[in-house]
Amino acid sequence: xxxxxxxxxxxxxxxxxxxxxxxxxxxxxxxxxxxxxxxxxxxxxxxxxxxxxxxxxxxxxxxxxxxxxxxxxxxxxxxxxxxxxxxxxxxxxxxxxxxxxxxxxxxxxxxxxxxxxxxxxxxxxxxxxxxxxxxxxxxxxxxxxxxxxxxxxxxxxxxxxxxxxxxxxxxxxxxxxxxxxxxxxxxxxxxxxxxxxxxxxxxxxxxxxxxxxxxxxxxxxxxxxxxxxxxxxxxxxxxxxxxxxxxxxxxxxxxxxxxxxxxxxxxxxxxxxxxxxxxxxxxxxxxxxxxxxxxxxxxxxxxxxxxxxxxxxxxxxxxxxxxxxxxxxxxxxxxxxxxxxxxxxxxxxxxxxxxxxxxxxxxxxxxxxxxxxxxxxxxxxxxxxxxx
Numbered sequence: 001x002x003x004x005x006x007x008x009x010x011x012x013x014x015x016x017x018x019x020x021x022x023x024x025x026x027x028x029x030x031x032x033x034x035x036x037x038x039x040x041x042x043x044x045x046x047x048x049x050x051x052x053x054x055x056x057x058x059x060x061x062x063x064x065x066x067x068x069x070x071x072x073x074x075x076x077x078x079x080x081x082x083x084x085x086x087x088x089x090x091x092x093x094x095x096x097x098x099x100x101x102x103x104x105x106x107x108x109x110x111x112x113x114x115x116x117x118x119x120x121x122x123x124x125x126x127x128x129x130x131x132x133x134x135x136x137x138x139x140x141x142x143x144x145x146x147x148x149x150x151x152x153x154x155x156x157x158x159x160x161x162x163x164x165x166x167x168x169x170x171x172x173x174x175x176x177x178x179x180x181x182x183x184x185x186x187x188x189x190x191x192x193x194x195x196x197x198x199x200x201x202x203x204x205x206x207x208x209x210x211x212x213x214x215x216x217x218x219x220x221x222x223x224x225x226x227x228x229x230x231x232x233x234x235x236x237x238x239x240x241x242x243x244x245x246x247x248x249x250x251x252x253x254x255x256x257x258x259x260x261x262x263x264x265x266x267x268x269x270x271x272x273x274x275x276x277x278x279x280x281x282x283x284x285x286x287x288x289x290x291x292x293x294x295x296x297x298x299x300x301x302x303x304x305x306x307x308x309x310x311x312x313x314x315x316x317x318x319x320x321x322x323x324x325x326x327x328x329x330x331x332x333x334x335x336x337x338x339x340x341x342x343x344x345x346x347x348x349x350x351x352x353x354x355x356x357x358x359x360x361x362x363x364x365x366x367x368x369x370x371x372x373x374x375x376x377x378x379x380x381x382x383x384x385x386x387x388x
Contacts, residue, residue, distance in 0.1 A: 091132070233374070278361055283295070
């Protein structure tokens with residue numbers, strides 16, 4: 001008896017034959033290595049009673065740029081005074097820091113360098129981000145001949161996620177370069193008691209050396225030649241909210257319309273030093289009318305301490321939390337430590353969203369609301385990576 005052949009399903013006209021498809025590319029990060037190089041920038045200024053602009057730094061065209069490293073030396077000799085730094089110092093030695101694209105649109109800043117130091121500490125860019133916790137950080141005895149000297153390193157972040165390269169920027173054209181602008185602070189802003197010698201006041205020397213961190217790309221065609229979500233840019237920006245006193249419901253505007261990676265709030269008593277006492281306790285954040293966060297300062301500091309492994313009870317030191325500084329990380333979704341994230345935890349926002357800080361300020365305050373957000377090329381989902 002004859003058998004009837006079994007009908008085979010038709011192949012759609014637009015189907016791809018998997019046997020003929022090119023293999024999927026391996027992730028970009030596996031086919032490259034980070035590079036770090038001196039870029040020929042070393043400049044010095046004598047600190048004075050005026051702010052001083054340092055020469056603009058333009059990174060050398062070198063493929064992909066991950067970060068700019070700023071090595072800072074404040075040198076004092078023949079001091080006889082008992083020197084004292086002001087509250088944000090010496091990290092705040094620059095009154096203004098701006099890293100901008102070729103159209104002079106800021107990518108980082110403009111902010112002071114204390115804020116950059118806090119971004120280093122809480123931004124999830126390094127395992128040990130606090131400049132004061134680095135073995136390179138040095139502040140000699142304030143009463144010796146070199147009293148008032150200091151050495152430290154600041155990272156100007158470009159890449160957001162070191163695991164995937166998200167945020168890394170092309171830096172290949174000598175005609176269209178990025179630029180870093182630094183402005184040295186005044187002696188009176190840096191020191192509560194300035195260095196002095198037998199003959200009177202001493203003017204410290206500020207020396208800045210800059211290094212560029214990028215990527216070397218290999219020629220192995222099995223790896224993607226571009227980082228994830230290539231062309232996406234992370235921004236670190238800051239909004240200023242003045243004269244906050246008593247019960248407040250503050251509409252926060254920075255970063256809305258983009259996936260927010262981190263929020264960093266720094267509170268100052270108006271015209272004075274950073275203050276936790278004047279910051280709301282408890283404090284509430286409302287997002288699109290729903291409660292996002294509502295906690296006491298003690299609980300919030302406990303959460304910051306746990307997330308960043310900060311074990312010192314002393315404020316404003318290495319491995320301790322900071323007076324008037326509060327952080328909400330949305331990039332803590334891959335390990336228990338913030339950073340090197342998958343992107344699944346970002347606070348995805350739309351333009352004009354209602355995002356409010358609610359609480360009672362103890363006295364007139366200036367709040368700096370600092371936001372790290374990413375402008376993706378495509379929908380926010382392009383930033384997401386596999387948790388592997």
